[in-house]
Amino acid sequence: MLDKAAPVSMPISSLLPGDSPRLAGESPQHVELLAATQDLPPILVHRGTMRVIDGMHRLQAAKLRGDETISVNFFEGDEKEAFLLSVNANIKHGLPLSLADREAAAGRILVSYPQWSDRAIAAATGLSPTTVGAIRQRSFVPAQRESGRVGRDGRVRPVDGSAGRLRASEVIAMNPDAPLRAIAREAGVSVGTARDVRQRLRAGRDPVLTSQRDTAKERGPSVDAAVESQRHRTGNTVAGTDWRSVRSSLSRDPAVRYAENGRAFLRWVDGHVIEPVEWCELIDAVPPHWSNSVAELARSCAGAWLEFAQELEQRARKQPES
Template sequence: MNQDADHLIGLRDRGIHRLPVEHVAVDEIAVGFSPRTDGEDPDYVHALAETEGDLPPILVHRPTMTVVDGIHRLRVAAARGESHIAVRFFDGDRAEARLLAIALNVVHGRPLTSADRTAAARQILLAHPRWSDRAVGAVTGLSGHRISQLRKGTTADTAGHRVGRDGRVRPVDSSRSRERAGELLRSNPGASLRQIAAQVGLAPATVADVRNRLLRGDPPVPGATRTPTTRTTVPAASPTVPTVSATVPTVSATVPMVSATAPAVSATIPPPPPTALDARRPTPPAPRTSAPPPPPAPERLLRIFDSLRRDPSLRLSESGRNVLRVLSACTLVAQDREGIAAALPEHCKEPMAQLAHGYARLWTQLARELDAGEHPALSA
């Protein structure tokens, strides 16, 4: 079984949609792998049964012929008296099938309740205690802060290292790794962030934060006490700043006061040459006249998305499902924006930023076309 959360999310968002569709006898399929603590919803089955058109294929674990996703659709087929149902088969092991059942039910169909998500998160922490909070949250639809609360006091809270969504192992307490990164940056200012990150076991984004803290004269570990040596231990790559020549005559005691027309001494001293760290210092952003409004909370956006994906008029039409797939990708950004940014290679960040700015303008234009006024769902 692949132990990466990103692999599981990739299966959910892309992999299973590429699987071929087969038609299987309804009575050959068993029910299981449900993440719902309250079981099936007969009212939801009745509502689906009254809709027109074909329902999307269900996902079945081939080795056990057990439903991974689509129990209500299976019940609808039986209620309609249909002998066969459209099926996509998943060939992974049972443990991966259970995780996939959780991940799929988070993003479509009848939404999982908060209790369902919490129970699912506890199951994942029990099966994968070393998964990071963000990795578990990406699968269950809960925030990393909520996963951290559920982890406390359990066996999953004792591991010294955790596996992120990308499969990389990182320490829970990064203080020593940050200090080591600071030492490497001081001794070799020209080293790349990725080189240092690989040596100390941190993400490149974390090493970048350490570098910026050193440039400001702060300690590499947030919250640590600043020491007088913090600024002076970062070496400069250029020669030392030239000092005033020893041949400059000493001012005699009989020399009168400098007149108002005399040139300022400081104007004749050239500025020090830039150092290697100065060249790597990020360009400060242009000043803004006013701060942009904060984005809506991810939980609020998720609730709005949940209400949309429950709407049969979207779920049961091809165009509606395309819209929901786009919105599903947007929820991933809302839930793990920082993780996505940290996982990007350095050379991809600028083009990614250009895309994000462009898409943001298109989304803003679409929002204005849909509703010229304020969105009550986002401002409530």
């Protein structure tokens, strides 16, 4: 933590160069510019090592002027925290860090804090979460080996959310009309996740997202088995239906292939079926100010499909057994 005491004057000879995030070191031109400044702001020093955390340009400027002392604020903490503070200070004031500096810093922070979310590291380094995610993928700590990450708000969120979705589906199976907040609290998920799980179950879909199911497979057979077991417990045995395989079979069925309305049905469904991987790619195309309207439209379409499915099931039950 920062020492809130007033800055103290320290001999320049007692200070050591810091673990700077600047890959190219200090800029001589910036040092000369600061040397012409009458009063240099205090620099930040790690008390445990006497290394400069923030202010190497000011320290060099003081040396260039021939000063023997410099004003110092102290930081109490470990060296990992000191580096994090150095990066944070350098992206907020003074000579900006280059993109290469910030990316290298993000790589180091990932090593020190692998449990941090991409957004948390992005906020600390002035990068985008996407860039941090790419750096994480190149790092030696694969994301799928982490159980959770710490967000900017300090809350821990799971990398693989399939377990929480399975718990939510169990709660919903026992009490389908339970309030969303009660479901979320019981399953340990967000209200938004509880809402999505209930909507997916009502539509006859798998409560676990395709991307999470793929992650579950990577994490091991026990997790994948749990996903499949829960699908059967909730009666969701057709959730993994692939329209492409169904369409291939339908198109070979003479009752569909040689009937005009059958061919028209195939063409119509081609334009109305969407796979999860498709909407994952398209969802970012919706501007934020249209999110609610498009969400209502999607919910309306889902309701229409549900009615369509129920009508088909009723007709199937009325068919005499052969």
